[in-house]
Amino acid sequence: MPAYRPPRIPASEITPQSLYLSRRGFIAGAAAGMALTGASGALAAPIATTPSTYKVNDKLTPKKDVTTYNNFYEFGVNKADPAQNSGDFKPTPWAITVGGMVAKPQVIDMEKIMAEIPMEERVYRMRCVEAWSMVIPWVGFPISAILDRVEPLGSAKYVAFETVVRPEQMPGQRGFFQALPWPYVEGLRLDEARHPLAILATGVYGETLPNQNGAPIRLVTPWKYGFKGIKSIVKITLTDKQPPSTWNISAPNEYGFYANVNPKVDHPRWSQATERRIGEGSGLFGGRTVDTLPFNGYGDEVASLYAGMDLKKFY
Template structure:
């Protein structure tokens, strides 16, 4: 049986490879000829806003590492399992239900998202859950652009996300012994979701998002630990109460709802003070260790979201 291969993004809709390999910051696809003419008014403004202050001065992680060293328990608990097993996932057709406390609930087809939402490339330094990190050039769009389309009600305080359940294609969801309860769920506070750094990603390295990285659409919140980055999203719901989060529900003492990168607060089973940068250097444990930065290096941009909060309690 042939393995499903997701369709490529049209070359006119992505940043050329030579461009993103030679730049070290936040890059909009205006440089690649994309315009937001199809998106009217405030929606277009939200899509084309690309704050130049959001930069990552670090070497990109290789595409090979980004696509073969992953956490995606729906396809297995080993880091190499997703790249071996995720080819079974069929990402077309695909729809996302957006509802809850909104004025205009919608069911949006992924093809509509790929056509109507301007793609922009953002290079983020991503922290994962076991003190390892990558620097990844994602293609996507701000969550705020989608939220503006559905018009959140004044009572909405949180955004809940839910992933696909399809055990016939996601072998980690099948069988007697399950690593997690399905579906995988996550959430953000509404103001976090509206921050320009928080995006819904549909690609990386100038290509359509590979299955093992969360195809066809996933969450990217670069100042938080990797388990917040829910993959293969099928439902987004605005709520008044804090929504459940899979790892927090599994072990609240280790995985807080906020999951902000905080080197001053250790995980119960390991230090958060340093991280292993995947692919940068070979060593005893496969990568150079560097100091972890508060909010993963984005403190200037996001620390104000948590003013007055005890970040050892709301971890």
Template structure:
């Protein structure tokens, strides 16, 4: 008689040990009559992290710009640029199921007094989460209004105590070709890892956040899980996803699209309707999810700095914004 062989279970369906142990602890506490509640605007200590789970934040009505509706969760999570999963707009949704965003750590190094490796679960118990609804514009001339949940980037960088010599922040995304089909095989769209950068004053601006969720839920893989940069006055390619490293430096860091096509994509990427892309105008944008879904949305005029000029124009006083595109 042959020996019993257990059924094969794919690795992607096996609960990670750190999640199993936390859930066991939670169930034991509930059995003892313990009460678990999140502090106002904070992530609950010991809470499991899974993509798409509800964040334990105190939620009010989702604010929106006076002239625009908030884009639906369906549209936000099905129409994405994330070339690590493919170059089509729906490729990230279709191809990101094997990506594992938890557990997750990232480094803060370079010109800092306290270089460190930060665990995202520890990070989320340290800082209150903030609801930020931003108009977001892609360089391909389409836009969404997205209700992000995140942490000011400055708060995170301050953990490492940047030195007075630091002028920029360089970012790097994860490289996992076994989980990210766009990073393997022939015909890859760009060199990996994807890299980006900000001037330190841009990084420290109150509008700049590291998003960990949207619509009150943790980020889905296609949206940049578990953490991504959001800078609402810049084009979408600045919003590097699945970040594993932040480096403080005194030199302007490279950014992937500028390395790939410098005549089309500059370092600053500030939304400027007066500077056309070499292959199309930037004077108007197509609103995703309004009046025609992905392909037939209403076209509206593009606003300088994406409508955030009152808050950020002073960062660029005296600069030629056509030369520094």
């Protein structure tokens, strides 16, 4: 595992050189963006980040694909739906209620998080349970930064997460046929949540998260299948029991609580041995299929969390 050194300068004081040098372009771009989007939706704002050692060297998936090919059933079940149907979603203002088995339960304002917690850029592989993958430059911070503020009790063993429910802004949450029960819920073991690779992402490609990617704050656990990455989080609860997770409720024999990427444990209906890398080449003939790695290639960092566990049983 690369040595992890916490950044010392508050992110709010840093303007990345590239951004500084391109400030005029940014202002022009922002003006153009405002003209395009009009009053609806929040504008993507650049986020100052400190460098991180957590970077994979794979080629980045183009931003266009990262922001238009999404699973976010609250906005519809097709890949293009979240980008098309999330225009009415309001990610500001936002606050996260953190409670349960903690010494200092509190409601943490998103502005406070952005101002006080240093943001890092993390280039992670993302492996979807549907056998496709991306390489994404997230902006975020270790979950520990939140956990430390609320001081989990010794009895707390798990962290539960919950997505916002806003049928009036999220078309997938209304209507007579809804794909999943709401709110979307997910969970991690406390030691998983404490792992430095597990982050809460507030941005992607150097800017605040677009609505379709889980604005304003979402979970990213790169060694697990993408559905663990719960989006638009409003509630974090520390508990001593394994919390429910939405896909596990929906199909327990197909989606486990752990959901660690594992080429040797197939989905009951399809193989997990390989994955299609999204956005490589263009068109029908440019695609690339790569072998899926145990823990999505993060085995050196995270395998010890599961020492002695039968990963075929705890899938």
